[in-house]
Amino acid sequence: MISKKISIIIPMYNVKDYIVETIESVINQTMEDIELVLIDDCSSDGTYEIAKKYLERYPNITLIRNKKNQGVSASRNIGLKLSKGHYIYFLDSDDYIEKDAIKKLYMAAQRENADLVIGNHLIYQNEETKSPWMLEKFPSLTMAGEKNLLKNPELYFLIYSCGKLFSKELINDLKFSEQIYNGEDQPFTLYAYLNAKKIYLEPCITFYYRMRKPGDVSLSQTEGLLEEKITGFINMIELSKKYIDESPNEPNIKEDLFIFYLNRVLTLNLWNPLSKALKSPSKYNCFSIIRTLNISVNNLTDEVVLKTPAITEYIRNIKPYVYALNKEVAKEYLKLLKTIKEKRDRAKNRLL
Structure with missing residues (x-):
């Protein structure tokens, strides 16, 4: 059932030091009619308990805890299944978004009749922010307008799921592969690139990607052998x-x-x-x-x-x-x- 304009999906795993900032950045959005779907993947550091405190104050938050550790792809898939929004936005549990980010992306989607809207991001490290290398190497990634893969192959350098507004219709039958543990969002985003009726780039800073210390990794940054x-x-x-x-x-x-x-x-x-x-x-x-x-x-x-x-x-x-x-x-x-x-x-x- 579609009942919200935007669903923001956040998988969580052992991010007690960051999750408050992440959740606060969502609940303080200027965009109305947002739901927040949190999926905790068996955190052992109190992340789930911190998130649970928000449930009483914010009825637009859904919190799920996996019975066993399943990984970021499975957690995002659970979020997709539970989401009720016309549009989907993915956010990692250690990153945060600008207060007007979702509104800008949504307005662009409505204005341009786009089923995929791409925003920009900054890297956040040691209390400082910097522009990611791909935005400096490819100036077209900072220019507003309609894009497609053939004319704009530089989109391959933005082939991650965060920082984008996907129409639910575009990804309705799509899932993240649970057999891929690194770069798991690349095939998902590529599918959206290939099948979107219109891709629009809105060159505003929508989220801050947190570069964490070695050994301190998020659910989507976990490294295996x-x-x-x-x-x-x-x-x-x-x-x-x-x-x-x-x-x-x-x-x-x-x-x-x-x-x-x-x-x-x-x-x-x-x-x-x-x-x-x-x-x-x-x-x-x-x-x-x-x-x-x-x-x-x-x-x-x-x-x-x-x-x-x-x-x-x-x-x-x-x-x-x-x-x-x-x-x-x-x-x-x-x-x-x-x-x-x-x-x-x-x-x-x-x-x-």
Whole structure:
């Protein structure tokens, strides 16, 4: 049943030092007719008890506590199921929003007849704020107007669920994958990008992303084993490709959209855990990691392998680490090189 204009969904896990500021930033919004849906994922530090105190004073707050720890994706999915708003806004439990953020996004959605509105954010660290690098590198991300992935591939650098107003109709049958533990919101947001009737960028600061100290991580920042992170990112790529393949675009456009996305993930997401694993071969199964990469490359089309610049960079960057490891890892790396070369050669021959 739709009965509110906006539903704000916040998954929580052990954020007692931040949750008051987060909740207060929502209840102090200038926008009326908002509901706040809080999902506690078995916090053990008093987060749930702090949030519970708001229930008596604010009837527009719904608070759920998971019976067992399920992760950020499952918690957001529960929030989606409970939400009653025409529009959905996701907020992490350690971040906070400007008092007029939701009103500005909602007014833009109504004015522009947009089913997805994107806002900007600032990074908050050590009592100071700064602009994120992507807003400085891509000035178009600070300019108001209608956007789409093909004309504005820089949207891939805003491919997270927070800071956006999604129409409920757009994401009504969509869920966050509960099998992806890092970058879990990328396929979700990509689906919205691909299927929105109109994407509008409203260049106002809507939320503050809190950079926390090492070891102090939020539910959506929790890190697992590096092997799991690498596998998770590969699963994320595969699900995102599925959404692209199912989108209402021509085949050549789908290929371009996937190449843009793959290049972004390889550059910004996958390389960090991969390089850490290769630097610590005593801790991690580097053979298994290289084999996983080989299998993933095998699943790519020849044309994608040829046209994705980051794949060339990977081969170049991996090489010094691999040859310092054992022969088994080096042999698997050579298989990877052979796979890439064969795919590129076939793609080039088809272009002749």
